[in-house]
Amino acid sequence: MTEEEGPEGHGKHQRHGAHEGPGTPAADGGTAAGHGRVADGDAQGAEPGSDARGPGEPGPPADGGTDRNGGMDGHGDSDTAGNGATGRSGARVGRPADPGTGGDGAAYGPAGPVTGADGPGGTGRAPRIPTPRSSVEDSGMPLPDPSPVTAPPVSPPALVLEHGVLKSLLGAWALAACSAEETAAVEAHLGDCGPCADEARRLRQAVGLLQRPESLDLDPALRTRVLQSCLDRRPPRIPVPDWVAPFDAEAARLDALLQDIGDSEWHAPVRLRWFDGTGPTSRRTTVAGVIAHLLSVDGLVAVALGLDDPLGSVSGEEGTPEGRTEAYWRASHFPPTRSVRGPWREQSHNLVRTLSFTGGDTGTPTVSYGGFGLSLRDAMLDRAFECWVHAEDIANAIDYPYEPPAPRHLNSMIDLGARLLPAMLAARRQAGLAAPGRTRHLVPAGEPGRTLRLEIEGSGGGQWLIALDSPGAVASAEHEVAHVALDGVEFCRLAAGHVPPEEAAAGQVGDREAIRDVLFAAASLSRM
Amino acid sequence: MAKKDAPPRWDRRMQQRLARGEAAALGECYDRFASLVHGLAHRVLGDEEAADGITREVFVHVWEHPESYDPKQGPLRSWIAMLTHRLAVQRLHAAGTAALAQGGQGTPEDLERRVRQASIAARADFIVTSMPVPLRAALERAYFQRRDYRQTAVDLDIEEEEARRRLRLGLQLLSTAHEAAPSGVPPEAGEAW
Numbered sequence: 001m002t003e004e005e006g007p008e009g010h011g012k013h014q015r016h017g018a019h020e021g022p023g024t025p026a027a028d029g030g031t032a033a034g035h036g037r038v039a040d041g042d043a044q045g046a047e048p049g050s051d052a053r054g055p056g057e058p059g060p061p062a063d064g065g066t067d068r069n070g071g072m073d074g075h076g077d078s079d080t081a082g083n084g085a086t087g088r089s090g091a092r093v094g095r096p097a098d099p100g101t102g103g104d105g106a107a108y109g110p111a112g113p114v115t116g117a118d119g120p121g122g123t124g125r126a127p128r129i130p131t132p133r134s135s136v137e138d139s140g141m142p143l144p145d146p147s148p149v150t151a152p153p154v155s156p157p158a159l160v161l162e163h164g165v166l167k168s169l170l171g172a173w174a175l176a177a178c179s180a181e182e183t184a185a186v187e188a189h190l191g192d193c194g195p196c197a198d199e200a201r202r203l204r205q206a207v208g209l210l211q212r213p214e215s216l217d218l219d220p221a222l223r224t225r226v227l228q229s230c231l232d233r234r235p236p237r238i239p240v241p242d243w244v245a246p247f248d249a250e251a252a253r254l255d256a257l258l259q260d261i262g263d264s265e266w267h268a269p270v271r272l273r274w275f276d277g278t279g280p281t282s283r284r285t286t287v288a289g290v291i292a293h294l295l296s297v298d299g300l301v302a303v304a305l306g307l308d309d310p311l312g313s314v315s316g317e318e319g320t321p322e323g324r325t326e327a328y329w330r331a332s333h334f335p336p337t338r339s340v341r342g343p344w345r346e347q348s349h350n351l352v353r354t355l356s357f358t359g360g361d362t363g364t365p366t367v368s369y370g371g372f373g374l375s376l377r378d379a380m381l382d383r384a385f386e387c388w389v390h391a392e393d394i395a396n397a398i399d400y401p402y403e404p405p406a407p408r409h410l411n412s413m414i415d416l417g418a419r420l421l422p423a424m425l426a427a428r429r430q431a432g433l434a435a436p437g438r439t440r441h442l443v444p445a446g447e448p449g450r451t452l453r454l455e456i457e458g459s460g461g462g463q464w465l466i467a468l469d470s471p472g473a474v475a476s477a478e479h480e481v482a483h484v485a486l487d488g489v490e491f492c493r494l495a496a497g498h499v500p501p502e503e504a505a506a507g508q509v510g511d512r513e514a515i516r517d518v519l520f521a522a523a524s525l526s527r528m
Numbered sequence: 529m530a531k532k533d534a535p536p537r538w539d540r541r542m543q544q545r546l547a548r549g550e551a552a553a554l555g556e557c558y559d560r561f562a563s564l565v566h567g568l569a570h571r572v573l574g575d576e577e578a579a580d581g582i583t584r585e586v587f588v589h590v591w592e593h594p595e596s597y598d599p600k601q602g603p604l605r606s607w608i609a610m611l612t613h614r615l616a617v618q619r620l621h622a623a624g625t626a627a628l629a630q631g632g633q634g635t636p637e638d639l640e641r642r643v644r645q646a647s648i649a650a651r652a653d654f655i656v657t658s659m660p661v662p663l664r665a666a667l668e669r670a671y672f673q674r675r676d677y678r679q680t681a682v683d684l685d686i687e688e689e690e691a692r693r694r695l696r697l698g699l700q701l702l703s704t705a706h707e708a709a710p711s712g713v714p715p716e717a718g719e720a721w
Contacts, residue, residue, distance in 0.1 A: 168689065171696025172677040177670040179678075203696065206703035209652035210671050211571075218566055219580070223558055226584045230554055230591040237549030248552075252559055259563070349559070353552040 159185040167196055174203035217260060220253045224406065243377045244355045246384035246409035251348040253405075254294075254391040258341050261287070261398060266338040270397040272390075274497035275523035277433060283528060287397060288336035289329065290390050293528070295344040296328040297321040297386065301379050302347055304367040305354050310347060320370030322528040355380065381416040384409065389496040404489050410460030414488055417495045417525055418454055418464035422471040424521040433524075434517040445472030448479050452510075452518050455485040468514055482510030484518065494519065497526025539597075539604035546594035554591050561605065562587075564657065565612045571653050572616035572646045582616050589615075609654045617647050652705035659701050666694035667702075 159181040161169075166189045172178040173186045190197040231239075240248055266288045273282040285293070299310040300321070311328055329336070355376070367379035374382060388405050395402035404410055428434035449469035456462055465475035485507035486494075493499040501519035508515045545553035562583060569582035589611060590597075597607045624632075624639040656664060662684070669680040681691035 168692045168696060171694075171699045172670065172692050174699055175667075175670045175677075175695055177676040177680065177695065179676070199700075202703045203699040205706070206652075206699040207671070209649065209702055209705050210656070210667065211649065211653065212672070218563055222566075222580055222583065223555075223562065226562075226587050227551075227554060227558060229584050230588050231551060233588055234549070234592050236551035236554070238551060240551045240555065248555055252555070255559065345559075349552070349556050352555065353550070356550065356552045 158188070161185050161189075163189075163193070163196075166193075167199075170196065170200050170203055174200060174207050218256060220256055220403070221406070223252055224249060238356050240352055240356050243412070244352055244380050246405065246412055247348070247380045247387065248352045249409060250384045250387040250391070250405060251345070251352075253402075254387055254394075255341070255345050255348075257391060257395060257400060257402065258291070258338075260400075263338065265398045267335070268397045270393050272393065272528055274526040274528055275500070277428070277431070277524050280497065280500055285329070286335060287394050288338060288340055290394055291340045291344050292328050292332075292336040293321075293325045294387060294390055295340060295347060296324040298344070298347055298351065298383055299324065300369060301351055301367050301376070301383060304376065304379070305351070305358065307347075307350055307354060310343060319368060320527075323370060325528060351380075351383075378416055378419075381412055385413040385416065385492070385496075388413075389492070389498070404492075405460075407459035410488055410492070411462060414456055414460065414462070414491055415464070417491065417522065418466060420525055421454075421518060421521050422467045422473070422475075424524055425466075425468065425517060426471050428517070428521055428524060434520065435513050445470070446474060448476035449473035450481045450511075450514070451475040451477065451479045452514055453477070453480050453483045454491075454518070455483065455507075456488045456491055457485060458488040460488045466518060468518070480510070482508070482512075482514045482518075484508055484515055491522070494522050495525045497523055499523075536599055536603070540599045542604060543594050543597055543599060546591060554587070557590060558587055561608050564605070564609060564654075567657075568609060568612045568650045568653060569616045571650045572613070572620055574646075578619065579616075582612060582619065585615050586612050605658070606654075609658075613647065613650055613654070616650065617643060620646055648705050652702055655702050655705055659698060663694050663698040663701065666691060667698040670695055 161182070166186055169178055169182055169186050173183060176183075178186070186200070190200050267286050269284060270287055270290050271282045271284055272290070272293070273280060275281070295310050300319070303309050311324060311331070366373040367376060369379075384405070392402050394400075405413065425434060449467055450473075452466040452468055454464040454466055456464070465477060465480070467473040467475040468481070486504060490499065490505060494501065494504045501516070501523040504519050504522075506515070506519065542553060542557060546557065565586050566579050566583045569586075570576065570579040573579055573582065586608065590608065597604060601607070621639070621643050624642065628634065628636065628639060656667070665684060666680055669675040669683055670677060675683060677691045677695060678688055680695070681688045684691065686694075
């Protein structure tokens, strides 16, 4: 096909050409009739000709993609070989999305001679011309074995192939994926061999059904809506506990993101960032490394539930999230690849499932994080939170949009952070990282003490009273010494160590030192 | 279609879990099949919101009537695809009929044709997503990446003869999309996909 022959012009002409084209020899009519006869006997017989098209497209443009390498009829013409070799590209540019058109053009299109005459008419469509396929040499792809393709550019000698080979070429021919000589040989053969012509027609028609997969991103919120509709119609006998729902939702959201990313993106660099108590710190890994990290740390809950430890025998010496992650990374000889997705997802499904059965009311095991422990409920909220935070790390690394969690899930994550603050404050105080405070009293457990009011704005927000003096003290509005207001997502970024406490955009009123301590304590909740 | 490489054990187990009302199983089922369901529904209906609606209907049906799936008849995946196909085609048909009744353009024959086209396109999608990976990979190279069969063979590290075989077999499978559904009549349960 020459530059001037846009696929549309090609197709357009082809249709008319079958009946009136000047370049269409009598042989064309004969061949078309022949195919019609054959077609009647096969599965497509019910929809010959324009019937296979969508409605409203009996006209030529719908044919855009059909006549890739010349019709089967072209075999009688000396142009056909050259045409067939290059014409294949037209098919791609045409409309792979138009089902059913492929077969048509293939069966009835006298592409060879007609398109030659069509040259000028097609010029206007030049922009739609696909790149010629001959540029493989420039593409960096491995070169194909050139052996049989050493023919001169014009009128290649006829290739003589045996029937079995010709038959085996039918798929490649239908896809316009064989050499010019082979195309010519196949097409010559189709004139003589009914069964092959029949199959050729069927396969060419099938090509028209190849379509880009519908890769529309599923709306992540659809999952929640669909599942809720189901559960409203038939209440579950074994529900997923409320406190597991955020993890379930976040894992599903991350998995949907992972489903859409390509092989190379799995190796995109990601910097894990957290606040180590005194300042920001980070660790470099990849997208796949992040999933390995989630797999390793989710494994803490799996172990607490008696499920398999994803680390197996290499379990980190100290059992902290960081220790486990480093151990997992070390244990694999190669950097993690997309193959970690399966085990990570399987484990997250297993956790949700197991927790649905255990419920968590009685004998709730404590999940050990190495230095500290969390109840099963809080551990699952923590894992949901981490899943979101790292999903966002990944999304940023590969430049995908990613939304915050559903408001009620965000709310329970914030609630977890707020509940952990008093203990973190106390730990920091003990480590000399937080000021004892000018007015510090030792407050007996259960007694009200100095209190900071944490006001979280935005959806998922609320108010939390934070006991400042000790984890055992009761927070009380009457003892409020400071008031901090910030956005919910901002608070989560602070607690993830992604925003330095000094820079957390907070509205602050009251005891500045108390506020500073609380913001630093929030950042210190973060870890790898 | 591709029944042989389905994991019947997983399917049976999923059915049992759904039947005993395990919400976590519903979530897993959604996670595994939602993009298939939504993609097929979208292919038939060409509309995001309508595809969302079909997705909901499909999973509601799966959740309310897990017993209507018979593992002996084939993989759960095929059953869900068929259910999606049926519901989506029904909806397309109903919407088209309603439009005609209100004086919309076209004839009932146009509608039948449109429904049939959509139906074939959706079945083709399902065939492509369900065919053995080596066949799909070969078609992907030859069609979307415009590689000829020799290049395809090099890319996939197979013999040229094997590349030809895969392309042909892949298209043969795909061509079965034209079978089954006659005119606008949605395929009934149990009909071959």
